[in-house]
Amino acid sequence: MRVGIIGGGAAGLAAAYDLTKAGHYAQVFEQAPFLGGQASTFQVGGGRLERGYHHLFVSDTDITDLMVEIGLGEEMAWLESKVGLFRGGKVWDFGTPMDLLRFSPLSMLDRLRVGAFTFWLQKQSNWRKYERLTARDWLIRWMGKSAYQVIWEPVLRGKFGEYFDRISMTWIWGKFRLRVSSRGKGSRKELLGYPMCSFGEVFDVLGQRVVSQGGDVHISSAVKRVVVDEATATGLEVSLPGREAEILPFDAVIATTPSYVFTRLIPPFPEGETATDYVKKLERVDYLSAVLMILVLDRPFTDKYWMTIADADMPFVALIEHTNMIDKELYGGNHILYISNYPKRDSTLYRMTPEELLEEFLPHLQKINPDFQRSWVLEYHHHKVDGAQPIVGINYGEQIPSHRTPFKNLYLANTTQIYPEDRGTNYSVRMGRQVAKMVMDDLA
Ligand SMILES: Cc1cc2nc3c(=O)[nH]c(=O)nc-3n(C[C@H](O)[C@H](O)[C@H](O)COP(=O)(O)OP(=O)(O)OC[C@H]3O[C@@H](n4cnc5c(N)ncnc54)[C@H](O)[C@@H]3O)c2cc1C
Known part of the structure; x- marks a missing residue:
């Protein structure tokens, strides 16, 4: 055949x-x-x-099994990652239950509520019951309006832009299950995988x-x-x-x-x-595109691998500092920072030239790290990926x-x-x- x-x-x-x-x-x-x-x-x-x-996440066994089959099993590394959230001019640690308890933009009652319902959701295996609900409605109902506005709406806007209030609760359920499956045995810390090759x-x-x-x-x-x-x-x-x-x-x-x-x-x-x-x-x-600016820096920007930007004034939704998880020596000793967004193809951000995008992004980086200087940037690279994210509605x-x-x-x-x-x-x-x-x- x-x-x-x-x-x-x-x-x-x-x-x-x-x-x-x-x-x-x-x-x-x-x-x-x-x-x-x-x-x-x-x-x-x-x-x-x-x-x-x-x-990769620990549960991603289809690809890791295939890697073993083609002789690349040894290349997989499982590493702890540091997660942060930028809000109100401050970077918050946001990877563990203790981090949530210290997250003062929410009242203690709201923090406990978020923790309790996160734990509960991670135990649910029947995703079908969430299919008819928007994530917005479910999260507001069970975790409260403040928690929705401070944490979840930025996450949804970050991934789905203007579609944020139409996304199915099943999508959030999937993310919660994935994260719990990626915690190392007996560890409260999440392990992420990367093929070192x-x-x-x-x-x-x-x-x-x-x-x-x-x-x-x-x-x-x-x-x-x-x-x-x-x-x-x-x-x-x-x-x-x-x-x-x-x-x-x-x-x-x-x-x-x-x-x-x-x-x-x-x-x-x-x-x-x-x-x-x-x-x-x-x-x-419907799909959204991914717009990425990759900065090659001569020093670290933060100590976080993943940082969600929960601040609507910022023109990007996440920073991923690759070399806070993967050894910088793989890239000639340089530090790698991804600046990411998921706009529609007809948006201004999507149409910007690499130079325009750099000018748009750089001033905002100083809000996150006030010491940041343009001179830290050794190189920049711009990539767009069309059809990057299908919109998962109810x-x-x-x-x-x-x-x-x-x-x-x-x-x-x-x-x-x-x-x-x-x-x-x-x-x-x-x-x-x-x-x-x-x-x-x-x-x-
Ligand atoms: C910014 C970003 C971050 C991501 N992060 C992660 C992550 O952390 N972990 C993870 O596992 N996944 C991640 N993903 C998702 C993952 O990369 C994709 O889900 C996966 O690679 C899709 O593979 P695919 O083969 O289904 O589709 P694609 O990779 O889209 O492959 C389809 C191919 O078809 C080709 N093609 C299109 N038209 C034609 C044509 N007419 N003739 C010939 N070829 C054509 C395209 O060029 C493309 O190469 C991320 C994606 C993006 C955009």
Whole structure:
């Protein structure tokens, strides 16, 4: 069986790995000049750094098991991380129950309430009961209005911008469960994982495995359209580097692109209720982009790995100081600070040039660390990731398109189909492998 795969990120490569391992032929087409998609890397100070900050949780066993399988198990490091929250001109420690008890922007009663309901929520396994509720309504009801305004609204705005009050409570439930699963055994501290070779290297090695198992992986190779004959996917029109666009035949096609890209690559589905419903599901999902400014500094900015910015006047929503968790020597002794935001594509922030964005962000850094000087910045890098965060509204589970599409032998495996968990490399690996199995069951 020959399978064409659109996208060389976690999902596409994991699918190709399993297909070729089972003796099938898989060909991966990635339009970017590198593999890894949203988890890809670039060079900083002689090391490979993710375009967007990345770490794993202890429960992310799909990706860590795959790393073991491809010989990279030794690369995983599990490290303690320091978490902070910036509010009212002050950086608060925000990683442990004791930190919450010391968090004086809330009354003691509110702090106890937040602690009690956080603990309770972490014990809940039935996420379905939260599907019909917005996070806003649930959090205000149980943790109180002050706690919502001071802690949770900034978190929701940070991830979902103007959609903040439409997000399902299931999303918050997922985050709470993840955090508790990432506490080391017998430890109150959270452990986060990082492949010391970088996420980019993990996906490069996975690509090499696909090739050594008989498949092909092409970078700088955009798929122009899915070829469909009698409502069945039969091939892909692709532009391989230095060649005219050509049509390659396949028995099945797996697309891992965002839904709005997928709809542009396919002809209209045959008329009928199922197809209309499928298209509605594809079109209903909204995405936010990620806008990242990466500062390479000659010294640390704070002592925190992750800092949520709970101050609406700031033009960014989180700071991730990568080298407060990962050894700076990997990047030539430099310190790495990600400044992150999730705007819409039509926002001013999204459209800013790297220089404009730097000018926008730098003055605000001094509010967090008053000693900060522009001279600390040795280099800066700007990256944008489109389709970075699907919006998870209420009753989201009912709106997810299936992996099998209305065209026979055409499969979709993208981040909108990850639920109730939030999107992440672990779940894309899991989904890629599940869809590869589906294709083999259907066709082999
Ligand atoms: C800022 C940021 C931080 C994140 N942090 C974490 C984290 O800490 N931990 C974690 O696990 N996950 C994190 N994630 C999420 C994680 O990176 C993604 O969920 C995961 O990498 C998605 O993999 P994917 O293969 O499903 O999709 P993608 O990585 O989006 O892959 C799809 C690929 O398809 C390609 N493509 C699109 N159109 C075409 C075409 N026409 N022809 C050929 N190729 C095409 C794209 O270039 C892309 O490479 C983060 C994401 C972002 C943006």
